[in-house]
Amino acid sequence: MSVLTRATAGLLRGLGRALDGLGSAVQGSGAYKETLNKAQSVQAFAGKRPQLADSVFVAPNASVVGDVKIGSGASIWYGAVVRGDVNSVVIGDRTNVQDNVLVHVAKHNMAGKALPTQIGSNVTIGPGATIHAATIEDCVVVGMGAVIMDGAKVESKSVVAAGALVPPGTVIPSGQVWAGSPAKFLRNLIEDEVQFVSAAADSYSQLALLHAEENAKSFEEVEADKARRADRISRDPDYDEQQGVARDYVTREIVKVADST
Numbered sequence: 001m002s003v004l005t006r007a008t009a010g011l012l013r014g015l016g017r018a019l020d021g022l023g024s025a026v027q028g029s030g031a032y033k034e035t036l037n038k039a040q041s042v043q044a045f046a047g048k049r050p051q052l053a054d055s056v057f058v059a060p061n062a063s064v065v066g067d068v069k070i071g072s073g074a075s076i077w078y079g080a081v082v083r084g085d086v087n088s089v090v091i092g093d094r095t096n097v098q099d100n101v102l103v104h105v106a107k108h109n110m111a112g113k114a115l116p117t118q119i120g121s122n123v124t125i126g127p128g129a130t131i132h133a134a135t136i137e138d139c140v141v142v143g144m145g146a147v148i149m150d151g152a153k154v155e156s157k158s159v160v161a162a163g164a165l166v167p168p169g170t171v172i173p174s175g176q177v178w179a180g181s182p183a184k185f186l187r188n189l190i191e192d193e194v195q196f197v198s199a200a201a202d203s204y205s206q207l208a209l210l211h212a213e214e215n216a217k218s219f220e221e222v223e224a225d226k227a228r229r230a231d232r233i234s235r236d237p238d239y240d241e242q243q244g245v246a247r248d249y250v251t252r253e254i255v256k257v258a259d260s261t
Contacts, residue, residue, distance in 0.1 A: 013223075017219070017220070041062070041063040041064070041065065042058060042063075042064045042065075043063075043064075043065055043066075044065075044066065045065050045066035045067070045084070045085045046066065046067075046085070048066050048067040048084070049066075050064045050065070050066065050067075050068040050069075050070065050082075050084070051068070051069045051070070052064075052070050053070060053071050053072040053073075053074070053093075054072050054073075055072055055073050055209070055212075056070050056071075056072070056073070056074050056075070056076075057074075057075040057076065057208035057209070057211055057212040057215075058075075058076045059075075059076060059077050059078040059079070059080070059211070059215070060078075060215055061078055061079055062076045062077065062078060062079065062080045062081070062082075063080075063081045063082070063083070064076060064082045065081075065082070065083045065084065065085060066083065066084035066085045066089075067084035067085075067087070067088040067089065068082050068084040068088070068089045068090075068091070069088075069089070069090045069091070070082075070091045071091060071092045071093035071094070071095065071121060072093045072094070073093050073094040073205045073208075074091055074092070074093060074094060074095045074096065074097075074205075075095075075096045075097065075204060075205065075207075075208035075211075076097045077096065077097060077098045077099045077101070077127075078099045078100075079099050079100040080097050080098065080099060080100060080101045080102075080103075081101075081102050081103070081104075082097065082103040083102075083103065083104050083105070084105060084116075084117075085105070086105055086106070086107035086114070087105030087106060087107060087114055087115060087116045087117075087133070088105065088116040088117075089103055089105060089116065089117045089118075089119075090116070090117070090118045090119065091103075091119045091123075092119060092120045092121030092122070092123065092138065093121040093122070094121055094122050094201050094202065094204075094205045095119055095120070095121060095122065095123040095124075095125070095201065096123075096124055096125065096201060096204035096205070096208065097119075097125050098124070098125055098126055098127045098129075098204075099127040099128070100127055100128050101125050101126075101127065101128065101129050101130070101131070102129075102130045102131070102132075103117055103119070103125075103130075103131045104117065104130075104131070104132050104133070105117050105132075105133050106132065106133035106150050113150075113151065115133035115134075115150055115151055116133065117131055117132070117133055117134060117135075118135045118136070119131065119135075119136045120136060120137045120138035120139070120140070120156070121138045121139075121201075122138055122139045122197075122198060122201035122202070123136055123138065123139070123140045123141075123142070123201060124140075124141045124142065124197070124200045124201050124204060125142045126141070126142055126143045126144035126145070126146070126162065127144050127145075128144055128145045129142050129143070129144065129145060129146045129147070129148075130146075130147045130148070131148050132147070132148065132149050132150055133149075133150040133151065134148040134149065134150065134151065134152040134153065134154070134166070135152070135153045135154070136148070136153075136154045137153075137154060137155050137156040137174075138156045138157075139156050139157045139197050139198055139201070140154050140155075140156065140157070140158055140159070140160070140197065141159045141160070141196075141197050141200060142154070142159075142160045143159070143160055143161045143162030143163065143164065144162040144163070145162055145163045146160045146161065146162060146163060146164045146165070146166070147164070147165045147166065148160065148166040149165075149166060149167055149168045149170075150168040150169075151168050151169045152166045152167070152168060152169060152170045152171070152172075153170070153171045153172070154166070154172045155171070155172060155173050155174040156174050157174050157175055157189065157194055157197060158172050158173070158174055158175060158176050158177070158178070158189070159176075159177045159178070159189065159193065159197065160172065160178055160179075160183065161177060161178065161179035161180075161183075161186065163179075163181070164178060164179050164180060164181065164183040165180075165181035165182050165183055166178065166182070166183045167182045167183070170182075170183065175188055175189050175194075176188055176189065177189060177193075243258075244257060244258025244259075245257055245258070
């Protein structure tokens, strides 16, 4: 892209933002404010609205619907669906529900039981997994693509391997690894794996804070980030230092020039 084209495009976009700001000022309190999270769906169902504790990250294209309670520091990642429509869902503190996970509940099943889904604290649920009307206790890892079905229970400090199918009513005891379809006992966890189960949830809780910060940025902040990246691509990282130039980190404007270089 030529310098002239980039400058013209920037001028036009700046003009658009100025006009939008003027229109919002004229509308006053009735103005609609555009946000980056417009695709996010946290919505009520049948009169019950999701209850989110402090520091919960819900990705822009995730859906949390109905009778759902999510604990502090938990995270619902991109494309995930947590649907508490015909029963309730409870998710504990610092639990991460990763990309494209489905968490649902049951009103009718072969056992004739209406079942909620209960997920404890410090649980890691890998991408593409399905948790349906099951109970998962604290400090559990559910691998990618695993399916845990109605009435199953996964006890604390255990692992459900990637791709495993846990049939209805199955109980996975604490401290074990289960794998396969249908899932069967594979082996006991070793001490290093027990430590990993706890550390994995903490790691995702910290990562979720970064994603929440990025997704909360305004349009102007996103544009400033893009400008800084473009500046760094086009400028030798050592150039300013060699020239004795100091720049504002955000605006990239020169704030100081050395007396001599």
